[in-house]
Every structure is written in C-alpha cells, then in structure tokens.
Amino acid sequence: MAQQAAAEDRLSRVFSALADPTRRDIVARLTDGDATVSELGSAYDVSLQAVSKHLKVLEEAGLVTKGRDAQRRPVHLEAEVFDLMTKWIERYRAQAEARYQRLDGVLAEMDSASNLDTNRGAS
Template sequence: MIVDPEAENRLGRAFMALADPVRRGIIARLSRGPATVNELAEPFDISKQAVSKHIQVLEQAGLVTRTRDAQRRPVHLDAAALESLTAWIDKYRLIHEQRFRRLDALLSTIAPNTNKEEEK
C-alpha cells in the first residue's frame, strides 16, 4: 500500500481538529451555510476570540475557508474535505463489514451443529 505523506498529514490534522466538541459544533452549524464569527459564537459559552482560534484550527486542517464580503468575513465549510474524511472512514467500514459477514456465515454453519449436540 502506497501512502501519500501529505494526504496522511491532512487526514491527521482534520481528525485532530474534529476531536474538539466546539469545532464539531462549528462544522455542524456551517453545514447549514456560511456564518460569521459572531454567528458561530452564539451557541457557545466562550469568547469570540476563542471561537476565532477554533476557526483557525479548522482552517489549518482544510475543513473551512474564509472569504471577504464587504465588512463581513463569512466562514464556509469545505464539503470536499469532509467528503475525503468520509471516504477514508467508509473504506475501513466496508472492510470490517465484509469481515463480519464472513464471521456470520461461519457462525451460521457452526450454530446448527452446536444446537443438535445440546439436544442430545
């Protein structure tokens, strides 16, 4: 398996960024559309400066971007970055689902024999 170090670094930064509940809340809010720092800070009991620092972490992880709209600087979710995380998770989910299906098939062949022995 060939590993792209830069892709691995991006993946690591993204998962570390999402480890924080405030940042996950920001991502959840941005999934409904762009928002300013003030709008993102509303539901949290932390300062706007702290929210700005959380946004910087999300920016460094490549999960959000900021644009300038006159006096506003809305924050936007980068859906493609989230999609790459989902693809990575799905790859391993599918591998494990296949393993569980094989285990279920094996157990179904063993279970009838076990039940017959118990009946004796």
C-alpha cells in the same frame, strides 16, 4: 506513496481539529450556511478571540475557509474534506463488514453441524 502520506497527514489534521466538541459544533452550525465569527460566537459563552482560535484550527485542517463579502467575512465549510473522511471511514467499515459476514458464515456452519448432530442423536 507520497500522495497517500499527504492525504493521511491531512486526515490527521482534520480528525485532530474535530476532536474538540466546540469545533465539531461550529462545523455542524456551518452545515446550515456560511456565518461570520460574530454570528458563530453568539452561540458560545467564550470570547470572539477564542472562537477565532477554533476557526483557525479548522482552517488549518482545511475544514473551513474565510471569505470576504463587502464588510462581512463569512466562514465557509469546505465539503470536500468530508469526502476524504468518508473514504477513509468507508474503507475500514467495508473491511469490518466483510469480517462480520465471514463470522456469520462460520456461525451458520456451526449451527448447521450442531443441528445435524442433534438430529442424529434423536434418531
């Protein structure tokens, strides 16, 4: 139970971090590869300090890590977080799909019954 609560807390931090469009765009840019704060900042009309704040939120959510490569400090996207989000989304997508399939079955039965009634009336 505690493990599930921890996963849901992490999931909350991830979705909260991704609520901001700039942070979502940073994540999208990092799917192409690691980048420095300066490289990421060049895409936005904000200060490097603002980009650093966005990265801090993403880092606290576990979406990115900062490395050290000689003089460079590349930001790296942590892909396993996407597995956490995907599992959560998939669980609810599967439940919704099952509901739609049951609804399709009910509608098909209603359509069959309606067709039978129509055919009986025509006889």
